[in-house]
Amino acid sequence: MDQLDYTIHQPARLQIMSALCQLSERERVDFTYLKDHLGLTDGNLGAHLATLEGRGYIAVDKEFVARRPKTFVAVTPAGRQAFAGHVAALQLLLAPK
């Protein structure tokens, strides 16, 4: 049964998860690109990503690109499942009884 997920149900984290779930399973997005895309600050995005990573909903990889550290973020299968369940639970709340 689909359940509300209160880790995801926070405005910024909803945005983050919604955005990340649009990527294919092979794709990861750059931290700075995601930050600019969502209009968040470094600290704000970093804190929300840490929360989501702690729940196993996203994977954060750090690597060097042209000798500069870059952070890439991707949603995990567990994160996709949790987000889909959360959206379904929200839709159930709106469904006529």
Added chain:
Amino acid sequence: MNISPEEAEKALLEIEASRVAMRGAIRSHRGHLFLWLWGFVWMAMSALYWIDGHRFLWEIVAFAAAGIVGSFVIGIVQDRQIRSRFDRRFAAVCATLLVFGYGVWPVLFGGFASHKAAFGYFSLLWMQLYIVAGIWFDIYLLWVGLAVTALIVAGFLLAPGFFWAFTLLCGAVLVGSGFYVRYFWR
């Protein structure tokens, strides 16, 4: 913690807005830039071959080199924003096709009888890669590969007098597919 229907509705609207915005961003990272680049390179090469392949050989090589350099630049820039995991198995399949296509078959079967035969052969070789990439990753590449393959074969076998017109059309197919992928593909 309970969520009211109003809150649920607001959350769903936020999710939808974020989804739509990210889809637009992802769409701008699909292969349309490569399709545009190679579509124009292909058309330029076809036009030069059509006018006089011997006279413009170096210009044709220069266009191909510009396409390769442009592809690297696009790849590097896009890879810094949205990155796909490197697929070794796919890379191995591509390498096999290219090694056989460039190094084995032409050597075993000798040179090409004409510029048309050479252009058609190498075009079909690259379209094999499109088709494999379409099967592997994103289906639109399969359709592009099949459409261009059909045009090349039709031009070569059915209308050899208009072969270069067919290859020009192939370039236009790549450019048009780029627009479709950029603005309409999922």
